Amino acid sequence: MRHIERNTDVKIKCFKCGTQFTMDQMRMDPNGKNLICRNCLERKVPSRGLDDDSLSSRPFKANPQGLPKSSDAKSSDKIQYFCKACKYNFTRAAHIPVNSCPYCSNTGGIVKKGSSKSIVREVEDMMGDDE
Incomplete structure (x- = not known):
């Protein structure tokens, strides 16, 4: 040997x-x-031989027919948040509760972002339709 x-x-x-x-x-x-x-x-x-590089040379269809665009489906399931303490913007899925900022861990200054129309609608829903 x-x-x-x-x-x-x-x-x-x-x-x-x-x-x-x-x-x-x-x-x-x-x-x-x-x-x-x-x-x-x-x-x-x-x-x-065949490896991952040869697969990447194939044409790629961004959105095959019959499938919904993933960005449209995902954007409706997410909620935008804003931290008042560190000014950090982030999004989370609607089913995930947000108790603190993922960047600074502050628990008191997290607010949901949204248009003024949606905020007014939320306030009206909380107050009830007494008018």
């Missing part, structure tokens, strides 16, 4: 280009799964 004295004795094949390099020339690829040479890391080389 042969004894390996240093990392220059070991040659590893680059996952992208297939060329053999010493261990000191190899790096992990951006997805963290394979070893690639420094040359391939610095420049984009067409890969030999």
Whole structure:
């Protein structure tokens, strides 16, 4: 059995280009799964096999037909808040209770943001329709 004295004795094949390099020339690829040479890391080389990079070259449909836009659905389920203490704006899902600011942890100065029309409507609902 042969004894390996240093990392220059070991040659590893680059996952992208297939060329053999010493261990000191190899790096992990951006997805963290394979070893690639420094040359391939610095420049984009067409890969030999199927990996995540080849999937990203396929055309992507932003909104497939028949599906609602996610931003429209999500925006109606979220409530905007404002912290008076640190002036931090944030949003939370309607079903999550907000007791303190996620930035400064202040509990007393959290207010719901909204248009003046919605605020007036909320006040009228709280007071009741006596008029």
